[in-house]
Amino acid sequence: MDGAGSLRTVDSTGARPSPNLSQTLPAKFPPMNEVPGDLSGATAGSGNLLKRSNSPERMDRKMSVSALEYNRLVESERMNSAKVEELTNRLSSFASKQLKENNPNIADLSDRNRPTKLGERFEQIYDNEWSEAFECVTGVGGEFREEDRVVKVLADIVQKVYEFCGDFAGQQLRRLESYFINGMTDIRWSYQSSNGDNTLSVHRNPEDKAAFYELPRFMRESMRSCAMASVPALCVMFKDHVYKEHFAVLPMKPRLEMYIDKCVECVFLMLVQQPPMYLRFPVKGDKMEYSEFKPFRKKGEIIDLCVWPAVLLHKDGPLVSKGSALPQ
Missing domain, CATH: 1.20.5 (Single alpha-helices involved in coiled-coils or other helix-helix interfaces)
Structure with missing residues (x-):
C-alpha cells in the first residue's frame, strides 16, 4: 500500500507489471495507431508537394x-x-620599347635587320662578293696586277661607301624633320564654301620646339624601319658620283658592281641603327689587334694595310664582327 492508500500488485518474480498506456492515457487522446483525418490529409499533401518539387x-x-x-x-x-x-601585351610592348630605346645591347629578335644580323651579312660580303670582286679587279691588269693594290682599292671602296652613307643619313634625318615640322605648323584646310567654291585656308603657326621634343627619335625610328626604300637610289648615286670621282681608273664590271651594291645596302642599314653601328678601319702603323682583326696571308704585330673593317655595335662599343688586316 502506498501513501495514497492504493494497492500495487507484484508478480511471482517480485517485478512490477508494465503499465497499460491505453488505460493510463486520458480519454481525450486517441490510440496511437489511429491518425486524425486532418493530419493524414496534411501528410498526403506533403507527399504531393514533394512529388511536385521533384517533377x-x-x-x-x-x-x-x-x-x-x-x-x-x-x-x-x-x-x-x-x-x-x-x-599584358600592351604593357610588354611598351616596356620592351622603353628598354630597347637607345640601348643597342637589347635586340629585337623579330627584326631581320638587327645589328647582329647585319654584322653576319657584312661578313658574308667579305667571304663572297669581296672574293668575286678581287678576281674581277685582278683581271683588269695594269696597276691592278698586284694583289696589295687590289686589296687596297676594295677597302677604299668600302670606306667611301661608309662616308657617303653616313653623310646621306644625316641629311635625310634633317630633311624629314623639316618636312614634318613644316607639315604640322603650316596649317592648310580645303573646304567648299556656301556658294560652292573650293577654298583653301592657310595659317602658319610659330614653331614650338617643346612640341617637337620627341621628333628626332621618331624620325630616326622611321628611317630605320623604311631604310630599304632608299637603297636602290643610293646605289645609283654612289656609282654615278662617288665612284666616278675616286675610282675612275677602275672600269665597272658586273661582279665589282655587285660588290658595291651589297656594301651600300648593308652599310646604310648599319648607319640607321640607333645608335649607328661603327666601322673601324685600321691604318698603316697601327698595332695588330687580333681580338678585332684576322691576319691576311701572314701574322705580324704591326698593320701594313686594311683589308676589311671591323664592325662595332656603336662607336667605342663591343665588337660585332671581326675585320681583316695585312701585317707588315
Whole structure:
C-alpha cells in the first residue's frame, strides 16, 4: 500500500507489471495507431508537394537555368581573359620599347635587320662578293696586277661607301624633320564654301620646339624601319658620283658592281641603327689587334694595310664582327 492508500500488485518474480498506456492515457487522446483525418490529409499533401518539387518539368527548368548561368560565367571569363591578355601585351610592348630605346645591347629578335644580323651579312660580303670582286679587279691588269693594290682599292671602296652613307643619313634625318615640322605648323584646310567654291585656308603657326621634343627619335625610328626604300637610289648615286670621282681608273664590271651594291645596302642599314653601328678601319702603323682583326696571308704585330673593317655595335662599343688586316 502506498501513501495514497492504493494497492500495487507484484508478480511471482517480485517485478512490477508494465503499465497499460491505453488505460493510463486520458480519454481525450486517441490510440496511437489511429491518425486524425486532418493530419493524414496534411501528410498526403506533403507527399504531393514533394512529388511536385521533384517533377521532371521542374528539374528541367532548374537544369535550364543552371546551363544559362554556366554559359554566362564562361563567356564572362573568356572576355576577362582576353582583356588581361591585351593589357599584358600592351604593357610588354611598351616596356620592351622603353628598354630597347637607345640601348643597342637589347635586340629585337623579330627584326631581320638587327645589328647582329647585319654584322653576319657584312661578313658574308667579305667571304663572297669581296672574293668575286678581287678576281674581277685582278683581271683588269695594269696597276691592278698586284694583289696589295687590289686589296687596297676594295677597302677604299668600302670606306667611301661608309662616308657617303653616313653623310646621306644625316641629311635625310634633317630633311624629314623639316618636312614634318613644316607639315604640322603650316596649317592648310580645303573646304567648299556656301556658294560652292573650293577654298583653301592657310595659317602658319610659330614653331614650338617643346612640341617637337620627341621628333628626332621618331624620325630616326622611321628611317630605320623604311631604310630599304632608299637603297636602290643610293646605289645609283654612289656609282654615278662617288665612284666616278675616286675610282675612275677602275672600269665597272658586273661582279665589282655587285660588290658595291651589297656594301651600300648593308652599310646604310648599319648607319640607321640607333645608335649607328661603327666601322673601324685600321691604318698603316697601327698595332695588330687580333681580338678585332684576322691576319691576311701572314701574322705580324704591326698593320701594313686594311683589308676589311671591323664592325662595332656603336662607336667605342663591343665588337660585332671581326675585320681583316695585312701585317707588315
